[in-house]
Structure formats: C-alpha cells, structure tokens
Amino acid sequence: MEGESLTVQRLLCSVKNYDWGRRGKESHVAELFALNSRCEVDMDKPYAEIWMGTHDSGPSFLYNSSCSNGFSEESPGVTLKSWIGKNPSVLGEKVMEKWGCDLPFLFKVLSIAKVLSIQAHPDKDLARVLHKEHPSVYKDENHKPEMALAITKFEALCGFISIEELKDVLRNVPEIVELVGTKDANKYLSLHAQDPEEEAKSVLRLLFTHLMSAGEDSVANAVSKLRSRLQQEIQSRKLSDKENLVLRLEKEYPGDIGVISAFFFNHVVLNPGEALYLGANEPHAYISGECIECMATSDNVVRAGLTPKSRDVPTLCSMLTYKQGFPDILKGVPVGTYTKRYRPPFDEFEVDHCSLPKGSSTAFPEVSGPSIFVVTSGAGTLRKASAKDEPVTEGDVLFVPANIEVTLTSSTGIQMYRAGVNGMFLEGLGETMLN
Numbered sequence: 222m223e224g225e226s227l228t229v230q231r232l233l234c235s236v237k238n239y240d241w242g243r244r245g246k247e248s249h250v251a252e253l254f255a256l257n258s259r260c261e262v263d264m265d266k267p268y269a270e271i272w273m274g275t276h277d278s279g280p281s282f283l284y285n286s287s288c289s290n291g292f293s294e295e296s297p298g299v300t301l302k303s304w305i306g307k308n309p310s311v312l313g314e315k316v317m318e319k320w321g322c323d324l325p326f327l328f329k330v331l332s333i334a335k336v337l338s339i340q341a342h343p344d345k346d347l348a349r350v351l352h353k354e355h356p357s358v359y360k361d362e363n364h365k366p367e368m369a370l371a372i373t374k375f376e377a378l379c380g381f382i383s384i385e386e387l388k389d390v391l392r393n394v395p396e397i398v399e400l401v402g403t404k405d406a407n408k409y410l411s412l413h414a415q416d417p418e419e420e421a422k423s424v425l426r427l428l429f430t431h432l433m434s435a436g437e438d439s440v441a442n443a444v445s446k447l448r449s450r451l452q453q454e455i456q457s458r459k460l461s462d463k464e465n466l467v468l469r470l471e472k473e474y475p476g477d478i479g480v481i482s483a484f485f486f487n488h489v490v491l492n493p494g495e496a497l498y499l500g501a502n503e504p505h506a507y508i509s510g511e512c513i514e515c516m517a518t519s520d521n522v523v524r525a526g527l528t529p530k531s532r533d534v535p536t537l538c539s540m541l542t543y544k545q546g547f548p549d550i551l552k553g554v555p556v557g558t559y560t561k562r563y564r565p566p567f568d569e570f571e572v573d574h575c576s577l578p579k580g581s582s583t584a585f586p587e588v589s590g591p592s593i594f595v596v597t598s599g600a601g602t603l604r605k606a607s608a609k610d611e612p613v614t615e616g617d618v619l620f621v622p623a624n625i626e627v628t629l630t631s632s633t634g635i636q637m638y639r640a641g642v643n644g645m646f647l648e649g650l651g652e653t654m655l656n
Contacts, residue, residue, distance in 0.1 A: 227308055227310070227311055227622060228605060228608070228622070228625065229603070229605050229611075229619055229620065229621050229622070229625065229627065230283050230284070230301070230304070230619065230620040231283070231284035231617065231618070231619055231620075232257075232273065232281040232282065232283065232284060232301060232593070232618040232619065232620055233257060233258055233281065233282045233283075233284050233298075233618075234254070234257055234258070234271050234272060234273050234279075234281045234282075234618050235271070235272045235279035235280060235281065236250065236251075236254040236258075236268060236270070236271050236272075236279075237268075237269050237270040237271075237272065237279060238266050238267055238268060238269060239267060239269035239270065240267055240269075240335075240529070241267070241269055241333060241334060241335045241336065241337055242267035242268050242269025242270070242332055242333070242334060243267065243268060243269075243332040243333070243334040243511075244264065244265065244266065244267050244268070244334065245262055245263065245264035245265065245266065245268075246262055246264065247332075247334075248267070248268040248269075248332040248334075249330065249332050249372070249511050249597070250268040250269060250270060250271050250330050250331065250332040250511075251266075251268035251332070252615075252616070253271055253330060253595070253597065253615070253616045254268060254271050254616075255616070256614070256615055256616025256617075257271070257616040257617070257618055267334065268332060269331065269332060269333070270329050270330065270331050270332075270514075271329060271330045272327065272328075272329055273327075273328040273329065273593050273595060273618050273640075274301070274324050274326065274327040274328055274518060274593065275300070275301050275302035275305065275323055275324045275327075275518060276327050276361075276518050276519070276520060277302075277360070277361075278360055278520045279520075280300045280301065280302060281300065281301040281618070281620075282298045282299060282300055282301065283298060283299045283300075283301060283304055285298060285299075301324075301620060302323065302324075305322055305323065305324070306322050306323075309322045310622075310623075311591060311620075311622035311623060312324070312590065312591050312622075312623060313588075313589045313590045313591065313622075313623030313624065313647075314589070315589055315590065315642075315646070315647055315649075316589075316590045316591065316623070316642055316647075319568075319646075320569075323518065324518055324591060324593075325517060325518060325568070325569040325570070325642060326515055326516065326517060326518060326569045326570035326640055326641075326642065327515070327516050327517070327518045327519070328513075328514075328515050328593045328595065328638075328640040329513070329514040329515070329516075330372075330511070330512075330513055330514070330595065330597070331369070331507070331511060331512050331513075331514050332511045333507055333508070333509050333510055333511065333512075334509070335473045335509070336470060336473055336474070336479075336506055336507070336508045336509070336527050337506055337507045337508075337527070337528070338479075338506060338522070338524040338525070338526065338527050338528030338530065338532075339378070339479045339482060339483075339486075339504060339505075339506045339524065339525050339526035339527050339528075339537075340504070340505065340506065340522050340523060340524045340525070340528075340537070341501075341502055341503060341504050341505070341523050341537055341540060341541060342364065342365035342366070342367070342499070342501055342502070342503075342519070342521055342522060342523070343359075343364060343365070343501060343502065343521055343523060343540060344364050344501035344502055344540075345362070345363065345364045345501075347502075347540055348361070348362050348363055348364055348365075348519070348521050349362045351521065351523075351536070352521075358531065359521050360520050360521065361518075361519050361520060361521060363517055363518060363519035363521070364501045364517055364519060364521075365501070365516050365517050365519035365520075365521050365522075366498070366499065366500050366501060366516060366517055366565070366567040366569070367498070367499050367514060367515065367516035367517075368496055368497065368498040368499070368514065368515050368516070368551075368563065368565045368567075368570070368572065369491070369496060369497050369498075369507065369512040369513070369514050370494075370495075370496040370512055370513040370514070370515075370551075370563055370572055370574065370638070371491035371492060371493050371494065371495050371496065371510060371511075371512050372493060372510075372511045372512055372513060372597070373493060373510045373511045373512075374490065374491070374492060374493070374509075374510055375490070375491040375493075375495075375507075375509070375510030375511070375512050376466075376488070376489070376490050376491075376507075376508035376509045376510055377488075377489045377491070377497060377505060377506065377507045377508055378483055378486040378487065378488060378489070378504075378505060378506040378508065379486065379487050379489050379497060379499065379503070379504075379505045379548050380486065380487050380503055380504065380505070380544065380545070380546070380547070380548050381425065381429075381485055381486060381487070381504070381543060381544065381545045381546075382485065382486065382487055382545065382546075382547075383545050383546055383547075384412060384414075384421060384545060387409065387425070387485065387545070388409070388410055388412075390484045390485070391406045391409060391410055392410070394447070394481075394484055396443040396444070396446050396447040396450075396481060397432065397443075397481060397484060399439075399443055399446075400431070400432055400435045400439060400440065400443050400481065401428055401431045401432050401435075402431065405427060405428050405431055406428070408424055408427070408428075409424050409425065409428050412424060421545070422542075422543040422544075425543045425545070426538070426541070426543050429482075429485060429538060429541075429543075430538040432478070432481070432482055432485075433478055433482060433525055433526070433534050433537070433538055434534060434535075434538070435478065437476075440476065440477070440478045440481070441476035443481060444471060444475065444476050444477065444480050444481060445476070447467070447471075447480070447481060448468065448471050451464055451467070451468055452468075462488060463483070463484060463488055466483060466488055466508070467480055467481075467483055467484065470483055470508075470527065473527070474526075474527050474528075477526055477527055478525075478526045479506070479525075479526025479527030479528075480527075482526055483506075486504060486505075486506070487547050487548060489547075489548060489550075491510075491512075491550065494552065494553060494561070494574070495550050495551065495552055496550070496551040496552075496553070496563045496565075496572070497548060497550060497551075498548075498549070498551065498565035498566075498567070499548075500542075500566075500567075502540045502541050502542045503541070503542060503544070504537070504541055506526075506527055513572060513574075513595075513597075513638050515570045515571075515572050515640045516569075516570070517567065517569040517570070518569075523536050523537045523540065524537070525537040525538070551563045551564075551565065553574060556573065557583055557584075558583065559575055559576055559577050559578070559581065559583045560573050560574065560575045560576075560583060560585075561573065561574050562644075564643060564644065564645070565643075567643060568642070568643050568645075568646040569642065569643065570640055570641065570642065570643060571640075571641055571642070571643045571644060572638060572639065572640050573585075573638065573639040573641070574636075574637075574638055575629065575635070575636070575637045575638070575639070576635075576636055577599075577601070577629060577630075577631040577634065577635040577636075577637070578631060578634055579631055579632065579633055579634045580631065580632075581630070581631050582628055582629065582630040582631070583628070583629055584626060584627070584628045584629075585621075585626065585627050585628070585629070585639065586626050587623075587624045587625055587626040588623065588624075588641060588642075588644065588647060589623050589624060589647045590623050590641055590642035590647050591620065591621065591622055591623055591641065591642070592620075592621040592639050592640065592641040593618065593619070593620055593621070593639070593640050593641075594617075594618070594619040594621060594627075594637055594638070594639045595617070595618045595619075595637065595638050596613050596614060596615050596616065596617045596618075596635060596636070596637050597615065597636045597637070597638060598615050598634075598635070598636040599614070599615060599631060599632075599633045599634045599635035599636055599637075600612070600613065600614040600615065600631075600632050600633045600635065601613055601614075601629060601630050601631040601632045601633070601635050602629075602630045602632070603619070603627055603628070603629055603630075604627065604628045604630070605621075605625055605626070605627045605628075606625065606626065610630070613629070613635075
C-alpha cells in the first residue's frame with residue numbers, strides 16, 4: 222500500500238434519531254456520536270443508531286483538521302464512499318471483484334427504548350423489484366442479511382415458533398382464533414409431525430396472512446379483549462414470559478396487530494456477548510437493549526406491525542420463508558487472548574469483539590479485505606506497521622484498508638468492535654451466503 226492517504230482513516234459518522242431510540246444521554250449511541258462528532262447531545266432527542274459505512278442514507282466522512290471544532294452537516298467533507306471510489310485498492314482484489322468499489326457491509330450501534338417494527342428484509346431478487354417499483358421507500362437493490370451482537374441484555378422477536386408451540390398458542394389464545402377463523406386454526410391444529418415440511422409452511426402462511434390482514438376494528442377489539450383477559454388472569458396465575466411481553470407491547474402500540482402476532486414468534490433474550498443473525502425474508506422485531514449490528518449494505522425494510530411508519534403487509538406475508546424453530550445463537554469463537562469472532566453464514570461480514578485489559582496489547586493481523594473499528598469504551602493507542610502510535614478513545618471509528626496490520630494497546634481498558642468481510646469468503650473457502 223503506497224501513500225499515507227491509503228492508510229488508516231478516522232471517520233465521522235451519521236446518527237439516526239428514530240422515535241424508538243433512547244433519549245439523550247440514556248443512549249449509548251448518543252454518547253458515541255457526541256464523542257465522534259464533537260456535537261452536543263440533545264437531551265430531548267432519541268438517538269437510535271450510529272451508521273459506520275458507505276450507505277447513502279447515512280454516510281461516513283473522512284476526518285480531517287477542519288473537523289476539529291465539530292461535525293458540520295452543511296459541509297461535512299469527503300465521504301468514505303467517494304474516497305474508496307478514488308482509492309479502490311483499499312478494498313482488496315477479492316472484494317472489488319465481487320462487490321465493486323464499495324463496502325459490502327454496513328456497521329451500526331443501536332440503542333433501543335421501545336420495540337422496532339415487525340419486519341423482514343428482502344432477498345436480492347425481491348429487492349430489485351421493490352426498488353424499481355417504489356424507489357422512495359426501498360432505497361437500494363441489495364439484500365440485507367444482518368447480525369445483532371448484544372452489548373447489554375437484548376430482547377428480540379425472531380422467526381416462527383415450532384409447530385407444537387404454535388398449536389399450543391391456537392389452543393390457549395382465543396383472540397387469535399377469533400381473527401383467523403376456526404377453519405384455518407383447525408387446519409393448522411390437524412398438522413402431524415410426519416406431514417411434509419412444505420405443507421406445514423403452506424398452512425402457516427395461510428394462517429399468518431389471515432391474521433396480519435385482519436381489519437383494524439377487529440384487531441383493536443381482539444387486542445382489547447386479550448389485554449383484559451390477561452390482566453384478569455394475572456390475579457390467579459403467573460403469566461408466561463410471552464404473555465408479559467405482549468402486555469408490554471400493547472402499552473407501546475395499543476390496538477396493533479403486532480401485539481397479537483408476537484405469539485407467533487420466538488422471544489429471544491441475548492446476554493452481553495451473544496449474537497443473533499437473520500437471513501433474508503425472516504420476520505423479526507428488536508424489542509429493547511443496546512447492540513452492535515452488522516449487515517449487508519442496504520436499508521431495505523418491509524414492515525407490517527408495531528410501527529407508525531408505512532406498512533406493506535401483502536409483500537411481507539408473501540416473502541417470508543415460514544421456517545419454524547428457535548434461531549441459532551452465536552457466542553463467539555476466540556481468535557486471540559482478548560478477541561472473539563462472530564461469523565454468520567453470509568459472505569459480506571463478520572464481527573470481532575476485543576476486550577482489552579489495562580496495559581495489554583493485541584494485534585489485528587492484516588486481511589485481504591477492509592475493516593471498520595469502533596471504540597465503545599476506554600482509551601489507548603493504535604499502531605499501524607512502523608508508524609508512530611496514535612491515540613484512540615471511546616467514540617473513535619477507524620477504517621482500515623486491506624492488507625494492513627494494526628496493534629491496539631490499552632491504557633485504561635478498551636472495548637472495541639471490528640467489522641470486516643467474512644473470512645471464509647476471503648480465504649476462498651466457498652460462498653457462505655444463505656438465500
């Protein structure tokens with residue numbers, strides 16, 4: 222790599238103030254953004270996501286001396302995307318050959334105060350169609366597999382529960398049967414373990430589509446009945462975790478179909494250091510907590526509940542895989558004394574978490590693809606090749622080009638996360654993508 226301009230770059234990153242974000246300094250995103258951009262935190266504003274990457278909806282910018290007094294949205298400077306376009310070698314040959322002159326991944330930190338929408342992300346074929354037909358809603362043509370790595374306790378709804386679990390729901394939640402009808406409910410209840418998987422998926426699709434397509438008045442009435450029934454039954458029995466969750470969701474989105482449809486999904490609770498990954502066309506909704514998130518470079522979301530934003534119920538119900546069962550949870554694989562790697566089955570990305578004690582050092586060996594590092598707490602120094610040490614501290618975001626080794630040394634204890642292209646792809650071990 223020749224020239225100082227092609228070495229490690231500090232980034233100024235974009236923030237998203239979605240309504241579901243944590244407000245003011247209760248949000249880790251707000252703290253990181255304030256330190257990264259040298260901007261003041263608005264205590265009345267929700268801070269939901271900080272974006273680190275090249276997506277046009279939330280670009281990152283190269284830091285330079287003109288940024289020293291704070292980030293200016295009016296004249297933020299050179300975007301990381303445009304800089305990569307002029308210096309494509311920073312991506313490495315394999316990445317350029319497959320994805321062109323752009324990062325294949327988008328890196329984020331999320332701070333969630335209330336549930337995000339029930340949603341799914343389209344595969345590439347559907348993304349192309351949706352972008353062509355509704356470019357103002359579906360902003361790009363890419364798919365969006367993603368992974369959430371918990372920083373705090375983290376809750377999500379993810380994927381459909383098993384056949385037997387859903388049968389129990391239909392037997393014990395009369396409000397669902399009221400909305401879908403006895404005929405459809407009985408059709409599902411009559412499924413047997415030996416029935417073909419595709420038949421079970423077909424019946425589930427019919428059932429779920431009828432539920433999500435129910436009229437607003439019918440849904441509001443059913444949710445009201447559900448709330449009243451559970452509030453009465455709590456006097457005589459202990460509610461299940463899912464029932465308690467449903468009551469929480471109802472407070473945030475009263476009368477919403479997402480409250481009842483939550484019974485169809487797995488309730489996943491991640492401890493810090495655990496990760497959940499999602500392929501295309503899988504239903505999910507993040508509920509609470511803070512996480513590191515990584516995904517393919519896309520912002521395509523199809524929503525159907527628990528949101529004030531526009532919904533596309535027919536598209537969501539038609540696109541889902543209707544796979545049932547509890548999702549895989551990644552706990553990370555050690556790749557050094559202080560670092561764990563989270564590698565989902567997607568070519569575009571993997572994530573490392575480095576927890577470095579005070580006074581310790583660790584090296585991140587060069588890889589044949591680009592990386593983005595974010596320091597979420599602590600301080601220390603970063604050294605690249607034979608260059609001098611550079612200070613790094615909480616809020617710093619760094620772009621590291623392909624084929625550059627960096628060494629991190631901690632002065633106070635550091636938490637750092639790295640996003641990079643999936644090593645299985647870079648090592649030429651075959652495509653890992655799930656479709």
